[in-house]
Amino acid sequence: xxxxxxxxxxxxxxxxxxxxxxxxxxxxxxxxxxxxxxxxxxxxxxxxxxxxxxxxxxxxxxxxxxxxxxxxxxxxxxxxxxxxxxxxxxxxxxxxxxxxxxxxxxxxxxxxxxxxxxxxxxxxxxxxxxxxxxxxxxxxxxxxxxxxxxxxxxxxxxxxxxxxxxxxxxxxxxxxxxxxxxxxxxxxxxxxxxxxxxxxxxxxxxxxxxxxxxxxxxxxxxxxxxxxxxxxxxxxxxxxxxxxxxxxxxxxxxxxxxxxxxxxxxx
Numbered sequence: 001x002x003x004x005x006x007x008x009x010x011x012x013x014x015x016x017x018x019x020x021x022x023x024x025x026x027x028x029x030x031x032x033x034x035x036x037x038x039x040x041x042x043x044x045x046x047x048x049x050x051x052x053x054x055x056x057x058x059x060x061x062x063x064x065x066x067x068x069x070x071x072x073x074x075x076x077x078x079x080x081x082x083x084x085x086x087x088x089x090x091x092x093x094x095x096x097x098x099x100x101x102x103x104x105x106x107x108x109x110x111x112x113x114x115x116x117x118x119x120x121x122x123x124x125x126x127x128x129x130x131x132x133x134x135x136x137x138x139x140x141x142x143x144x145x146x147x148x149x150x151x152x153x154x155x156x157x158x159x160x161x162x163x164x165x166x167x168x169x170x171x172x173x174x175x176x177x178x179x180x181x182x183x184x185x186x187x188x189x190x191x192x193x194x195x196x197x198x199x200x201x202x203x204x205x206x207x208x209x210x211x212x213x214x215x216x217x218x219x220x221x222x223x224x225x226x227x228x229x230x231x232x233x234x235x236x237x238x239x240x241x242x243x244x245x246x247x248x249x250x251x252x253x254x255x256x257x258x259x260x261x262x263x264x265x266x267x
Contacts, residue, residue, distance in 0.1 A: 001115070001138040005164070005264045008032045008040055010146075010219040011257030015063050017166065019135055019142055020050060021115060027054045027076075028133060028144060030067035034074075040260035048074060053113055055105075056080040058127035058147060059087030068095060077101040079111075080131075081120065087128025107131060108154075121158050123148035126193040134158045140266060142166070146220050149192040151204050160210055164266070167205075169218040169235070169254075170195035171225035179225050195220065198231045202238035209244060215251045215264070228254040 001021055008016040014031030018041075025046075027037075034048075041048050051074050057063055067088065071078065080088070082104045089097040105111060105120045112118075115138065120131040125147045132145040132155060143162035145155050159165055176186055176197075189195050205216065218231050232254050236246045246252045255261055 003137060003140055003266045005142070006040060006044065007217065007219065007255040007261040008037055009258055009260065010255040011221060011223065012062050013258050014065060015146065015220065017144065024050050024052045024114065026113070026116065027051055027070070029057055029063040030054060030070050031062045031065050033066050034069050044263040051076055054078050055133055056084055056088065057132065058125060058130040059084050059091055060127050060147070061091065061093050064088055064091060065093055067098065071098065077103055079103045079105050081105055081107065081129050083129035119158070121154050123155050124150055124152060124193050126188065132158060134162065140164065148196055149194040150200065151196070156204070156208060160208055163212055163214050165213065165216045166219050167201055167216060168196040168220045169198045169201040169231040170220050171222045172198050172230050176225040181224070198226065198234040202235045205235060206238045206242050209242060213250055215253070218252065218254045221254060221257060223257060
């Protein structure tokens with residue numbers, strides 16, 4: 001079975017990812033508009049009617065901004081933890097509380113959605129509640145871990161079991177500290193409930209390297225405190241130290257903030 005992956009946007013302006021088969025697929029997060037999603041799908045000759053579910057990682061605006069429109073346009077159920085659901089309904093971006101066709105998931109308890117086995121897992125971030133997701137389908141494992149201040153043993157477990165990783169590399173430490181953010185925001189970003197740095201992502205990939213890893217997509221790159229090439233080089237150079245050649249043993253890509261990625265297909 002061919003599995004398809006598209007990043008529809010990855011950053012503080014909006015986040016959403018698509019993971020699917022040739023017949024149907026799943027959205028992760030709702031920070032990208034229906035119009036943008038439809039445009040990206042049209043480019044790859046995918047019909048938005050193939051989207052059958054929406055999974056939400058947490059209730060920050062860049063992950064839920066368009067949830068009401070997407071539910072309306074796509075007529076799909078929403079999956080999230082009970083606490084994330086509560087946080088969504090309290091968010092000032094939400095015009096009317098969302099109750100219809102919402103399914104609560106429990107962390108580290110697998111659910112089945114057609115061919116997909118899906119587990120949510122705890123990640124440390126400063127929203128109401130926060131999860132990453134692990135998707136198993138046709139013998140392939142995709143793990144997404146975005147918006148996390150550190151990689152905990154729980155998060156590491158789900159990243160290590162994957163073949164395909166979507167992992168945050170939000171900021172470069174010196175750029176953050178020398179940049180224009182006020183001190184409270186710098187401290188928030190760098191905290192254990194903030195975001196993951198290039199260095200932290202690179203250290204994890206090096207110290208926990210798995211030969212079954214095939215692709216790593218670095219996501220949620222900061223506009224102000226990072227550069228795509230810097231994130232890529234930090235990971236590439238650290239992996240080189242353990243004799244892992246990016247482009248040979250492991251593919252590494254940096255996802256764009258406001259532009260959809262290419263369509264990636266895996267048999």
